[in-house]
Amino acid sequence: MVVPVQYYLALSVALFALGVIGVLIRRNALVIYMCIEMMLNAVNLAFIGFADYFKAVDGQMFVFFVMTVAAAEVAVGLALIVAIFRNQGTVYVDDLNILKW
Amino acid sequence: MMDYVWLIPLLPFIGFVINGLVGKSLPKGVVGTIGSATVGLSFLITLVIFLEFLKLPVDARSVEKVVYTWMASGAFKVSVAFLIDPLSLIMMLTVSGVSTIIHVYSIGYMYDDEGFYRYFSFLNLFVFAMLTLVSANNFLLMFVGWEGVGLCSYLLIGFWYEKQSASDAGKKAFVVNRIGDFGFLLGMFLIFWTFGSLDFKEVFALALKYPVGSGVITAITLCLFLGATGKSAQIPLYTWLPDAMEGPTPVSALIHAATMVTAGVFMVARCSTLYVLAPFSLLVVAAVGAITAIYAATIGMAQFDIKRVLAYSTVSQLGYMFLACGVGAFTSGIFHLMTHAFFKALLFLGSGSVIHGLHGEQDMRKMGHLKKYMPITYWTFVLATLAIAGIFPFAGFFSKDEILFHSLVSGHTVFWGIATVAAFITAFYMFRAVFMTFHGESRVDPHVHPHESPPLMTVPLMVLAALSVVGGFVGFPIIEGANKFRDFLAPSITPLIHHAHYPAWFEITMMAFSMAVAGAGIFVAYKMYIKRPELPEKVTQKIPVIYDLVYNKYYVDEIYDATVVEPIKNGSDFLWHGVDENVVDGAVNGSATTIGWLSSHLRKLETGFVQNYALAILIGVVLITGYLIGR
Numbered sequence: 001m002v003v004p005v006q007y008y009l010a011l012s013v014a015l016f017a018l019g020v021i022g023v024l025i026r027r028n029a030l031v032i033y034m035c036i037e038m039m040l041n042a043v044n045l046a047f048i049g050f051a052d053y054f055k056a057v058d059g060q061m062f063v064f065f066v067m068t069v070a071a072a073e074v075a076v077g078l079a080l081i082v083a084i085f086r087n088q089g090t091v092y093v094d095d096l097n098i099l100k101w
Numbered sequence: 102m103m104d105y106v107w108l109i110p111l112l113p114f115i116g117f118v119i120n121g122l123v124g125k126s127l128p129k130g131v132v133g134t135i136g137s138a139t140v141g142l143s144f145l146i147t148l149v150i151f152l153e154f155l156k157l158p159v160d161a162r163s164v165e166k167v168v169y170t171w172m173a174s175g176a177f178k179v180s181v182a183f184l185i186d187p188l189s190l191i192m193m194l195t196v197s198g199v200s201t202i203i204h205v206y207s208i209g210y211m212y213d214d215e216g217f218y219r220y221f222s223f224l225n226l227f228v229f230a231m232l233t234l235v236s237a238n239n240f241l242l243m244f245v246g247w248e249g250v251g252l253c254s255y256l257l258i259g260f261w262y263e264k265q266s267a268s269d270a271g272k273k274a275f276v277v278n279r280i281g282d283f284g285f286l287l288g289m290f291l292i293f294w295t296f297g298s299l300d301f302k303e304v305f306a307l308a309l310k311y312p313v314g315s316g317v318i319t320a321i322t323l324c325l326f327l328g329a330t331g332k333s334a335q336i337p338l339y340t341w342l343p344d345a346m347e348g349p350t351p352v353s354a355l356i357h358a359a360t361m362v363t364a365g366v367f368m369v370a371r372c373s374t375l376y377v378l379a380p381f382s383l384l385v386v387a388a389v390g391a392i393t394a395i396y397a398a399t400i401g402m403a404q405f406d407i408k409r410v411l412a413y414s415t416v417s418q419l420g421y422m423f424l425a426c427g428v429g430a431f432t433s434g435i436f437h438l439m440t441h442a443f444f445k446a447l448l449f450l451g452s453g454s455v456i457h458g459l460h461g462e463q464d465m466r467k468m469g470h471l472k473k474y475m476p477i478t479y480w481t482f483v484l485a486t487l488a489i490a491g492i493f494p495f496a497g498f499f500s501k502d503e504i505l506f507h508s509l510v511s512g513h514t515v516f517w518g519i520a521t522v523a524a525f526i527t528a529f530y531m532f533r534a535v536f537m538t539f540h541g542e543s544r545v546d547p548h549v550h551p552h553e554s555p556p557l558m559t560v561p562l563m564v565l566a567a568l569s570v571v572g573g574f575v576g577f578p579i580i581e582g583a584n585k586f587r588d589f590l591a592p593s594i595t596p597l598i599h600h601a602h603y604p605a606w607f608e609i610t611m612m613a614f615s616m617a618v619a620g621a622g623i624f625v626a627y628k629m630y631i632k633r634p635e636l637p638e639k640v641t642q643k644i645p646v647i648y649d650l651v652y653n654k655y656y657v658d659e660i661y662d663a664t665v666v667e668p669i670k671n672g673s674d675f676l677w678h679g680v681d682e683n684v685v686d687g688a689v690n691g692s693a694t695t696i697g698w699l700s701s702h703l704r705k706l707e708t709g710f711v712q713n714y715a716l717a718i719l720i721g722v723v724l725i726t727g728y729l730i731g732r
């Protein structure tokens with residue numbers, strides 16, 4: 001059975017939109033992080049869908065890159081969040097305003 | 102040796118650097134030796150070059166030595182290059198020679214001063230600038246020296262800067278000189294604009310193509326002459342020189358008598374080619390010179406500060422030099438410049454010796470009868486006074502007589518008359534100074550014990566005295582070929598007068614006449630200050646208005662204050678408080694306030710929440726994508 005590319009894209013758009021909304025409205029840095037991951041994975045899904053549709057392997061290649069970058073990003077990002085938490089006692093972005101004039 | 106001409110200005114500069122940088126930690130003897138030796142070496146090199154130069158044939162007596170190209174931009178090219186010709190050699194010899202003597206004298210005079218090393222480094226810098234000025238081969242390098250001597254003049258006049266009057270005098274000299282320098286600059290611009298070069302040789306060669314009396318050359322020469330009036334203390338820019346007496350006395354001798362003030366005369370002589378093409382400018386030069394000569398002389402009659410008398414006599418003698426240039430006798434002007442350098446340096450150093458011996462007293466009313474205490478100073482001073490008065494056979498006689506002679510035979514009878522009267526006054530006030538200082542009753546403060554100065558000071562006096570006595574013979578008149586000075590200088594100068602032959606009796610009569618005039622001046626001074634000391638008092642009471650006028654130097658300083666200085670001050674005040682504080686600062690502060698007000702509102706856009714920015718980015722992306730798709 002072949003899943004039409006439209007399905008892939010629809011799911012991808014839905015995931016991406018969820019991610020964007022999450023980034024914009026959530027206040028917990030950890031949740032924002034997970035939403036960013038979700039957006040990345042939405043893009044990955046679109047890549048996969050197109051790779052299948054065009055019968056080209058390039059898209060799948062890209063997914064590996066994105067996953068590598070995302071993994072690295074998570075490592076750094078989580079480290080930052082831990083550091084912020086240790087320093088400020090909170091990871092709520094509204095409270096992290098010490099640079100604001 | 103001529104290849105080493107650059108050493109002549111460089112050596113004093115080295116002295117300046119050494120004394121200026123490390124002089125403070127050197128013993129005074131070393132500082133003085135460095136200062137004097139560098140200048141003395143310059144003098145020796147000049148002398149060697151001079152002797153070498155004499156061997157050259159007359160038509161080859163103009164050597165240019167390019168050291169390096171200073172700047173080149175398109176057609177504009179200026180080199181650091183030296184011109185060795187009779188005129189520059191005579192100037193270099195005079196400057197370095199007299200400077201050496203004065204440096205040696207200064208070691209004795211300034212020995213107790215705290216700023217000893219500072220003094221010597223400035224003095225060396227001055228000699229460097231002056232030697233650059235006279236040996237340059239183009240207008241720009243000359244201007245470097247021109248400005249350099251102005252700067253050193255400021256530094257040395259204000260040497261005792263803790264004294265308000267000294268620092269004021271320094272500033273005054275600098276500002277007044279700047280006015281003249283402005284004229285020089287304009288002249289230089291005009292020269293470049295007209296001839297496309299600043300090189301003396303090129304400019305003078307091109308200038309010969311212009312007709313006599315052409316407008317542009319007249320403008321150039323007048324501008325340059327304005328520079329000369331500033332540097333050489335002529336009307337209307339002479340006021341700085343009498344005030345310059347605030348500096349140490351050897352400085353007055355070096356800068357304000359023997360060398361720096363002669364720069365203007367030298368420059369006019371250097372540009373004789375241009376001046377000869379501009380009869381109107383020559384007339385202006387002669388008129389300014391003659392008027393200054395008599396004007397300053399009259400002021401000199403009524404001064405009591407011994408240095409001020411000498412200062413006004415310097416202004417007056419410079420007037421003579423310009424008169425000589427103005428009537429076309431440039432050689433006579435330079436001749437007088439040289440002899441004047443000898444006897445005026447001597448007069449100043451002599452007065453310095455008097456002041457030194459009286460522990461700083463400068464008022465002639467508190468002197469008198471010093472002959473007994475300072476015989477060497479007295480006799481050398483008298484020799485110099487005889488020279489400046491123009492008594493045969495002292496140096497000043499030959500040069501002054503030549504000027505008087507040329508102003509008469511060139512048809513400037515009025516100027517000749519003025520100069521003759523000025524000669525009479527010169528003899529009068531100079532002997533007045535001698536009589537008041539060295540003769541008559543002693544009016545010295547009883548607590549002060551006058552003493553003769555140390556040999557370090559009296560030996561220079563004697564050397565200069567010897568020069569003042571014999572210096573004139575190089576320009577011996579009447580006998581054909583005896584005027585070595587004129588013949589030597591001839592290749593550098595474009596003369597206006599073609600020396601027609603005048604019968605010997607005519608020249609001798611002229612000499613006898615000028616001697617008689619000088620003698621009359623001396624006699625009157627003798628009558629008034631030796632025979633009947635009560636006479637001056639009576640005379641001043643008879644003509645109180647005129648006396649007041651002269652005593653107060655015709656109120657020129659006050660007039661300048663009221664007409665120039667005050668308006669400028671008020672104008673500056675208005676520009677400061679009115680324009681600068683309100684308009685300029687207002688605009689600056691106003692724009693800052695406006696921006697601040699705007700920012701305080703715009704600031705609200707910057708919430709500091711990352712998510713708000715992310716939203717903005719998202720909206721942007723959506724809008725741009727929407728536009729690209731829907732296009």
